Amino acid sequence: DQQVKQNSPSLSVQEGRISILNCDYTNSMFDYFLWYKKYPAEGPTFLISISSIKDKNEDGRFTVFLNKSAKHLSLHIVPSQPGDSAVYFCAATGANSKLTFGKGITLSVRP
């Protein structure tokens, strides 16, 4: 039961360019969406979030866009840096605060 889907397993971009990571969800009860970043041998680290009442949230180089009608969100990283290379998880939650994660996407930023 994949309520949160990250359909691309990996993405490779050149340093300085934009990285766009996509995420789709199926559960219309989700009202809060988060992106987590994970390095090997570490736990997921919170990156940025967005509430369903917004369609955009920006924090420095990171911007998350939410399209509720399409049940789609995306994370934009610009400019991408080699240190951004990690696994990125999309996650969503509703009334129960339980996070449902996507499978993750491995981002590689080439110097």
Next chain:
Amino acid sequence: EPEVTQTPSHQVTQMGQEVILRCVPISNHLYFYWYRQILGQKVEFLVSFYNNEISEKSEIFDDQFSVERPDGSNFTLKIRSTKLEDSAMYFCASSDLYNSPLHFGNGTRLTVT
């Protein structure tokens, strides 16, 4: 910056044995969680805990699993009789407010042989 700490980082156990995974959440946090990630799969919710009781649990969290907050700082996950398929990374997480971002520990890699 305060962080969630988990011990041990790696636990190897034989099938049928009991294991206890330990976590120290961030001190002023009130909501506690266990998640796991089987190799190559996504991070899965196991259980949430608030006010000294389980607030929600997943289908994975069957009678073999239990959680406890034995004192004011520790939060433990016990697996009574481990199975091979319990091998995974187990992540503890905590948050200060309901529906606020979770802070994760670095995980315990459990290997059941």
